[in-house]
Amino acid sequence: MNIQQNSVVTFHYRLTTDENEFIEDSTGGEPLVYLHGYGNLISGMEKALEGKSVNESFSVTIPPEDAYGENLDDLVQIVPIDAFEGVDELAVGLRFTATTDQGDVPVVIRAITEEKVTVDGNHPLAGKTLNFSVEIKEIREASAEEIEHGHVHGAGGHHH
DSSP states (O other): OBOOTTEEEEEEEEEEETTOOEEEEOTTSOOEEEETTSSOSOHHHHHHHTTOBTTOEEEEEEOGGGTTOOOOGGGEEEEEGGGGTTOSOOOTTOEEEEEETTEEEEEEEEEEOSSEEEEEOSOTTTTOOEEEEEEEEEEEEOOHHHHHHTSOBSTTSBOO
16 A cells, blocks of 8 residues: 555655754654645645655655745844743743734743843744655555544554
């Protein structure tokens, strides 16, 4: 069976950036399980997996536009430090959820001065070219319920 729309796919991967920055590796842990064709992965990875079969291994380089997009300057803001009143300790790299006019947005603190804090709402991998090494472990047909819900159920997937 080859990966196609409505396939449940189980695979291991190793992820690095073009700068040889190690991001993560599922080998030795739990593989990733997803329902193909429902946008549950970045678009470049879903395209790369299309048509592959069990035990197939491959490497793929995915540009930012097919991954997490480019860094957007308008998602970086400088806010007064008093906006963080009640936060015990501010630190560069601290992640939190900011409430905005567009709803809740995950952000990270990039810089802190005595009066201002720079926060960044870009995905941590935005603007990066991603390199994946992939090994496909299992492929099966999705159940009617998984197709209806748009995600995998059971082991490695969503539990209702």
